[in-house]
Amino acid sequence: MQAPLSVAAKAATDLSPFALFLQSDIVVKVVMLGLLAASVWSWAIIIDRSRRLREINNEAKRFEAMFWKAESLDGMYEPAVKSTHPSAKLFVAGLNEWRRSLAKGRIDREGVRARLTSIMGVAIAREIDDLGDRLNVLATIGAVAPFVGLFGTVWGIMRSFTSIAASQNTTLAVVAPGIAEALFATAIGLFAAIPAVIGYNRLLHGLAKLEARLSAFAEEFHGLLSRQLDSMDEK
Template sequence: MTTLDLLAAGSAIAPTRLDPLQLFLDADIVVRLVILGLVLASVWVWTIIFSFSLRIGRLKRSSAKFEQEFWTSDEPENLISRAKADNASGRVAAAGLSELRRSTKSGLKDRPAAMGRIAQAMEGQAAVEADKLAERLNFLATTGSVAPFIGLFGTVWGIMNSFFQIGMQQNSSLAVVAPGISEALFATAIGLFAAIPAVIAYNRFSNVVNGFEARLQRFADRVHANIGREMENS
């Protein structure tokens, strides 16, 4: 069979579209590991995105309900004791109430100092709630910054392997280097696929966490002002 016949036969069975699965199966073991790691990272990124969206929605609804009931309740202390276990606003109010009890246990001796401690207790609890909410977002930030470089490593390795094949086969034709380069560039594409949604989600959710913390701080300020009025009237 002549060279022309071999080329004709190769063109007859050449794929007509990009097959990601076949690119992965044909790739070098290092490139495969890179792609597999990036795919797992992407799956975890989307898991965090969906779980965080559900969680923040639930937190906002429960906090709004608690705050509405708190300002209309005749017995806010009982409401706080029931809600603090599973409600961010309830835990903020509980922190202020706990500090109020400690500060007035032996009689109120220094009202400004007591008010300052109450404010610090609620502000600290609001910060704790925000930190708990944002603890899984660090993975999004890490994936967004690192995934493109991991994909680039796979690309560099695949291109190096393609040049090695050129030296082994003593043939620099496109048919020799194209498969390896395609597999290598696929690693970069997977890296971007993992990084882009991670960066977008991290920026969006960071703003959401900051907004939720600000909401808790505003609630704490109102509770603090209410406690101050009660101290003046007592």
């Protein structure tokens, strides 16, 4: 009776995650390591982009407060040129177009308004594209990781069944470790995919809010310049 008990005890101790990794086939090991690397990569993107979005929103609040307190647009230009956050870049793009339009002498009011809308729209799209550059990685990891883990599981189970057939022993102590290491690959796939999907959705929501904020600022800035155009026409 001691031998079966010792075998069962040994099998139980061998079901730890690290032991399952060491006992697994080379293909399953590669799958597990790839999924762990993907998980680390996705967390790095989530942390970096979350921090960046938080900083940008705080900078946008400060810049908008400075903008509405400023005595002139020209006085805001130099600080904005030196800044790197999207609100400042949007302001610089709009003011540069405004200056170029006024420098032509004869002013086409509708043409100026159209160009300002286009220029600031492009500036917003460029900033949002830059911030969302790595989100496709999260989407890919979230979509692919479970299937990669499933591939590792299928491969491990096939290997386990082959070993069982060769040994002609179907006791739980023999079957459990092989099945467990195969299922462990699926668990790692889910471990990589779930944070990636949640992070992708949260960052996408944050980008949408930032885009709405930049669009609102662009509309206000456009309205201010439009009023200046109207006052110039009245003179």
